[in-house]
Amino acid sequence: VAFVLRWYLQWAEAAHCEPGRGSALRFWSESVSSRPRKAWQLDLWAQAIRWYLEWLERIKSEQPVMSSDISLKERVSASVHRVGARRGLAVRTRKTYAGWAGCYAHWCGSVERIMNESYAREWLGWLVRERQVAFATQKQALNALAFFFKDVCCRKEVDLRSGVKQARRRVRVPIVLSPDEVDKLLQQMRGNYLLPAQLMYGTGLRLKELMGLRVKDLDLERDQLVIRAGKGDEDRVAVLPSILIEPLEKHLQKIRVLYDLDRATGLAGVSMPGALGRKYPKAGKQWSWFWVFPAASTGIARKARWKRRYHILDKVFQRHIRAAGQRAQLNKRVTPHVLRHSFATHLL
Numbered sequence: 167v168a169f170v171l172r173w174y175l176q177w178a179e180a181a182h183c184e185p186g187r188g189s190a191l192r193f194w195s196e197s198v199s200s201r202p203r204k205a206w207q208l209d210l211w212a213q214a215i216r217w218y219l220e221w222l223e224r225i226k227s228e229q230p231v232m233s234s235d236i237s238l239k240e241r242v243s244a245s246v247h248r249v250g251a252r253r254g255l256a257v258r259t260r261k262t263y264a265g266w267a268g269c270y271a272h273w274c275g276s277v278e279r280i281m282n283e284s285y286a287r288e289w290l291g292w293l294v295r296e297r298q299v300a301f302a303t304q305k306q307a308l309n310a311l312a313f314f315f316k317d318v319c320c321r322k323e324v325d326l327r328s329g330v331k332q333a334r335r336r337v338r339v340p341i342v343l344s345p346d347e348v349d350k351l352l353q354q355m356r357g358n359y360l361l362p363a364q365l366m367y368g369t370g371l372r373l374k375e376l377m378g379l380r381v382k383d384l385d386l387e388r389d390q391l392v393i394r395a396g397k398g399d400e401d402r403v404a405v406l407p408s409i410l411i412e413p414l415e416k417h418l419q420k421i422r423v424l425y426d427l428d429r430a431t432g433l434a435g436v437s438m439p440g441a442l443g444r445k446y447p448k449a450g451k452q453w454s455w456f457w458v459f460p461a462a463s464t465g466i467a468r469k470a471r472w473k474r475r476y477h478i479l480d481k482v483f484q485r486h487i488r489a490a491g492q493r494a495q496l497n498k499r500v501t502p503h504v505l506r507h508s509f510a511t512h513l514l
Contacts, residue, residue, distance in 0.1 A: 170211040171218055171278040173197075185222060190215055217319050218281065221245065242280065242314070243268035249318045254440070266310035267318075283324050286311050291331040301335040340507045341498055348508055351500065354490035359483060361410075361417055362459050363490075366502060368407040370509040373484070373502045377477045381418065382454035386411055395439060417458075424475075425456045433464060434474040450474075 174193050175185065183189035198211065243264040250260035273289050274280045290308055293299045299307075308326055315324040343351065348367060355363050366376050375393045383392045389406045406414070435450025436457060442449060449455055457477040464473045484502055491500030498504070 170214045171281055174215060174218075175278060185218075187219055190219060214281070217321060218277070221281075221319050237272075238275070238277070238280075239268040239272040242271035245318050246310070246314055250313070253317060262306060263310040263313050266307045267314045270307075270311060270314075281319065283315065283321075283326060286315070286324075286326055287328065287330045290326065291329075294331050294333045299333060301333040304333040341500075341504050342511045343496070343498065343500070343504060343508045345512060347494070347496055347498070348505070350494040351487075351490050351496065354493040355486065356490070358459070358462070358478070359486040359490075361413055362478065362483060363487065363502075363505065364410060364413070367505040367509050368410055369404040370506050370513075371404065372506065373480055376502075377459065377480055377483070379458035379477075380454065381456050381458060384414065384418070384458065386414060421456065421458070421460055422453070424460060425453055428464075428475055434472045436460075436475060 174190065177193050177197055178185050178189050181189070181192075183192070194212075194215070198208070246267040247260050247264040250263055255263070270286065270289055271280050273292070274285055279285045290304060290311070293304055293307060311326055312324065315321040315326070352360065352363055352367070362376055365371065366373075369391065371393065378394075379391070380394075383394060384406075385391065386406070389408060389411065390403050391406055392401060392403055394401050429451060435448070435452075436455055437443065438446070438450050438455065457475070459478045461476050461478050464475050466473060487500060487502050487505075491498070
């Protein structure tokens, strides 16, 4: 693969041609098919050039004006981000994959090296030897490259593991708070952050699931809530502790005032998951889609010019959890995920 791409790019440079379908056809006619070749060579070379041309098309559709100011790293990152959006990957996943693919492109320095999976394996090993990354970090980089080769470059079979030095997988014991420590922590939670912390401990929700709760996800009559598009993009049902039913009812009455204020002031509706915002443009203004834990202030929507209300930011909630742990004088590293671990342990 790398050989024929290097050959084609050198030919295009010598012929003063821009890489593309036209120059590729000319290259094939003048340099490849004009001489006797074996069938397996022609198949392999044709497949490699098709991969490269498809990759170029993806980049051009993402960045219509290709200028010399756009680095190879930026082009690769943009193509991964765009294809990830089309595949329905979460925003964080797209950013992560695009970042790793961009780092790989910068390390390679040329298109023909990028397309060569042997360089990908070498880079994955380099991360462990030189950067001393952890097992989870190397696995994340591996997943990013697998997505790049298979989804962006349309490579069906790619071997990114053979001969790659694996980072040592460290087994860490999860941090768990005792029931007394949980009580001390919750007593130190302040303002609007107490109920989210109680709900997280009482149901074992993940942080992202907690922040993304909508009013319609709560079924207080049946003492349960629905977690939609959780890990693995699957829905599931969690049991609500009876002790939280009354606080949640009062909380919904409180945020209903905030919701009515947003509608009275003409504020844009809340953001909708996936393509639902385009399919049901008015749904974001319905009470059922309002956040269970809305932010106190409004913000500018991404890629738009209007204001809307978002949920409490993950980082803000994390900061309040850590601060409460310090005030409670807990000699453990306290994070929101610790509440999830504690829920599971105490349930057992």
